[in-house]
Amino acid sequence: MAGDGLADAAGSFDPLRPALVRVAYRMLGSVADAEDIVQEAFIRWMGADRERVREPEAFLRRTVTRLCLDQLKSARHRRETYIGPWLPEPVFEEEEEGEDVTLPLMLALERLSPLERAAFLLHDVFGLDFGEVAGTIRRTPAASRQLAARARRRVRDARPRYKVDRRRGLELAEAFFAASRSGDMKALGSMLAADISLHADGGGKRPAAAEPVAGFHAVMKLHENLANLFRESGSKLVRAGFVNGLPGFITREADGEIQVTALEVEGGKIAAIYVVRNPEKLGHLY
Template sequence: MERGTQMDAAASFDPLRPRLIRVAYRMLGSVADADDVVQDAFLRWMGTDRTDIREPEAFLRRTVTRLCLDQLKSARVRRETYVGPWLPEPLFEQADEDEEDVTLPLMLALERLSPLERAAFLLHDVFGLGFEEVAVTIQRDPAACRQLAARARTHVRDARPRFQVEKQRGMDIATAFFAASRSGDMTGLGALLAADVSLHSDGGGKRPATVRPALGFGQVMQLHRALAVNFRKHGSTLLRTCLINGLPGFVTREADGEVQTTALDIADGMVRAIYIMRNPDKLRHVH
């Protein structure tokens, strides 16, 4: 009897798992934490009397969102002591139609929101839920949810992509960026960079990385001149080009044997931001 109940719970839960993980990941910015939250939701689902639940997806989305709100409290404490810039874990995906603009810059902007603002914005603006459903999920009245989403919208407006780069064009720029940066072709690299380009590198204190973002064309070029010397001595192997958190980018194996991801925010054909993930704790799923 108990095994049959568990199988029934899994049969209704498993088709919803990918969507629930997307919700959790966008709330938390961590693949591992998202998996843990969704697994916790599954355990609660198994222990729930499901006979009166008419909409399992809505019920589980509410459960996952509330678990994420609890998790964000401890996550904020951890990030206050984080070494260097914090970036969300790289996620490789084909963007869904209703989530195509949840890129890495937007996820970084979401970090500046309160947990409730983040939940209201994601549930309404990204996943398309009405404010009545949002209100039930985060346990606030609809008017308060409208205000939360409106405040969030104001904070993240500049981070939302206005003109998505065409995918093949983005992959071509990523390939050209890898070739120029690893070969020391500073002229070719400079031709790809916007004047206000920035570089953000997350090593988490586990691998060498910039302690502060490099801001502006001059700083980014200076950093790559220094890196080019190391690349010429020790090499850097391109494993694949792909979309990383909605941005064109590539995965490499560096001289220390570890993998690394580089995502490029491209506007008007120019690279305006470079996001490099080096923290091995955030790259386990990449292997």
């Protein structure tokens, strides 16, 4: 009987798991934490009176969102004590999938309160009406609408303004890798916007800039110094693709560890470079 109950719970839950992981990941910015949250939701699903649940997807999305809201309370403290710039765990795809929650938007979501973040994601990204949003976050529809509107204003500049052509994005990522590793500063400079910024997340586990590097000359100087290290120790391209909706690549560095680079492109130029080096954020890519 217990086996039948488990099979029944898994049979109704497993088709929904990928969508639930997407909700949790966008709430938390962590693949591992998202998977843990969804597994906890499955445990609760096993113990629920499933025959009385009319809409399993809505029930489970509500459960996952509420678990994420609880998790964000402790996550906020961890962010405050994090060493250096914090970036979300990268999700890497060989092909761009029309991702509308890009890495810059995920960083903007970090500035929101947990309830603002939930209301915005559930309504603006996942398309739920405010009645369901309200039931999920335990607020009135009017309050949920206000939370989403406030969040929308705060993240407006981080929303994707236009889609980068897939082929052009991959070409730019590969050209950036080649120029930055070979030390071809002329080629590298031709790709960068004047107000470019670089954000590197080492989490205190691997060397990385302690603060974002801003401006064309500062970023060029950093890459000139890095190119000397690359010539001595090497940096191998593992594969190019899309990182949270942005063109980028995975490399294996001289210390044997991998790192992930994502490029924000505006007007044909690289406007921001995001590098995740913290090995604790990269284990799911091996």
